Amino acid sequence: MVKNKLLFALLLVVAFAIVGAGLSLVFSRFIKFSDTGSVETVTPEKIVSQQGHSAKPDFAFNPPAPQDAPTDIKDAVLLGYNILTNTRKYAAKYVGNTLTCGNCHFKGGMTEGGKNGGLSLVGVGAAYPKFRKRQNYAVDLVSRTNDCFQRSMNGSPLPADSREMMAIVTYYQWISKGVPIYADVPWLGVKQLKSAYKPDAVKGKQLFMQKCSMCHGANGQGTLAAPPLWGKDSFNDGAGMAKLDNFSAFTHLNMPLGNPDLSIEDALNVALFVTTEPRPHFAEKTGQGS
Ligand code: HEC
Ligand code: HEC
Structure with missing residues (x-):
């Protein structure tokens, strides 16, 4: 039974x-x-409401140094770091201007962003794949990195399986150690300025001459002290930095280098002047090198 x-x-x-x-x-x-x-599909309410909107993250800014990477990935991590800090030497054939990634992502992106920090890359390994409006799709770090190669560096995309791209991605992953997958990383991205001020390019030009030209050159072409801001050797018109919002926010927090003292209004004025000066036009280059 x-x-x-x-x-x-x-x-x-x-x-x-x-x-x-x-x-x-x-x-x-x-x-x-x-x-x-x-x-x-049905959205699990509980999970959504718990996702990353806490004011204080439960992880700290603490990226491990590139030279501390485990032996099996160390060469890749170090090459990645070298590419970020000296792009024209270590990824020469993909670069079309005189910039290096580190000119915007200070210290190869190893900073905590904010004032004097440039644009941090610590945690990108945990933040991607990510939805991007530009593509209207989720993009991974290979495609996001090639975006900066093609626009910020006015160059051409790296093959996903190239030694250089593998090194860059391995480097991102290493410096993102300890950041939880899809956490809200407070130091990533450009913090847009909140202002209804209508910028004035004439004031912007005056400010540029007073506050920027001694390093970036009177024609924005760059000097030994600082990279170009417009002209043939600068980022192209498809770059994130060519947008008024990004340029003004970056300048407000970082420029003049070491002593960023521009008001929001003046950062907007100088941004309008610089972003409307001539620069290379973004034209998608495919294949290897340029
Ligand atoms: C004391 C010299 C100095 C002054 C003054 C200065 N900068 Fe810079 N700027 C630099 C250096 C150096 C870098 C690159 C930083 C690096 O590689 O770590 C840079 C980078 C930049 C970048 C990103 C890279 C590029 O070339 O596009 C922008 C944008 C920028 N500066 C805007 C400005 C603006 C706007 C002003 C004036 C308000 C200004 N800077 C004043 C030295 C200076
Ligand atoms: C002229 C300035 C500039 C240069 C040079 C530059 N970038 Fe960027 N980069 C930006 C801006 C602006 C963003 C947008 C940040 C945001 O989305 O808020 C960005 C975003 C990124 C992101 C995504 C970061 C995030 O928070 O989602 C990666 C990865 C990246 N860049 C890698 C690179 C690499 C690699 C190079 C060199 C090959 C490079 N960038 C050169 C300005 C620059």
């Missing part, structure tokens, strides 16, 4: 499993993809 009951129970379980699998197969066909590519 007991044996029969057990057998019956077992049969029931198996039957439910088969019906369940069948049903999920049928229902999976009804999951629709909308135009933006999002999947329309």
Whole structure:
């Protein structure tokens, strides 16, 4: 009797499993993809409300040094760091201007951003793949990095499996150690200035001559002391830095280098002047090198 009951129970379980699998197969066909590519399914409220909106993150800014990487990835991490800090030497054929990644991502992106920190890259290894408006799709770090090669560096994209790209991505991953996947990383990205001020390019030019030209050159072409801000050797018109919002926010926090003292209004004035000066036009170059 007991044996029969057990057998019956077992049969029931198996039957439910088969019906369940069948049903999920049928229902999976009804999951629709909308135009933006999002999947329309029931959203688990609890998980969403817990996601990364806490004021204080439960992890600290503490990137490990490139030279402390484990032996098997150390060469890649160090090459990645070298590319970020001396792009024209270590990834020469993909660069089309006289900039280096570190001119905007100070110290190869190893900083905490904020004042005098430039644009941090610590934690990008945990923040990607990520949705980007420009592509209207989630992009990974290879594609995001090539965006900076093609626009900020006015160059051409690296093959995903090239030694250089592998090194860059390994470097990102190493310096992101300890940052939880998809955490809200407070030091990443450009913090946009909040202002309704309408900038004035004439004031911007005066400010440029007083506050920037001694390092960046009177024609924005760069000097031994600082990289170019416009002209043929600068970032092109498709670059993030060519946008008024990004340029003004970066300048407000970082320039003049070491002593960023421009008001929000003046940062906007100088940004309008510089971003409307002539610079290379973004034209997608494909293939290797340029
Ligand atoms: C004391 C010299 C100095 C002054 C003055 C200065 N900068 Fe810079 N700037 C630099 C240096 C050096 C870098 C590159 C930093 C690095 O590589 O770590 C830089 C980088 C930049 C960058 C990013 C790289 C590029 O060339 O596009 C921008 C944008 C910029 N400066 C804007 C300005 C603006 C606007 C002013 C005036 C308000 C200004 N800077 C004043 C030295 C200076
Ligand atoms: C002229 C300035 C400039 C140069 C040079 C530059 N970048 Fe960027 N980079 C930016 C700006 C601006 C952003 C946008 C930050 C944001 O999304 O808020 C950015 C974003 C990035 C991001 C995504 C960061 C994030 O927070 O999502 C990566 C990765 C990156 N750059 C890598 C590179 C690499 C590698 C190089 C050199 C090959 C480089 N960049 C050169 C300005 C620059």
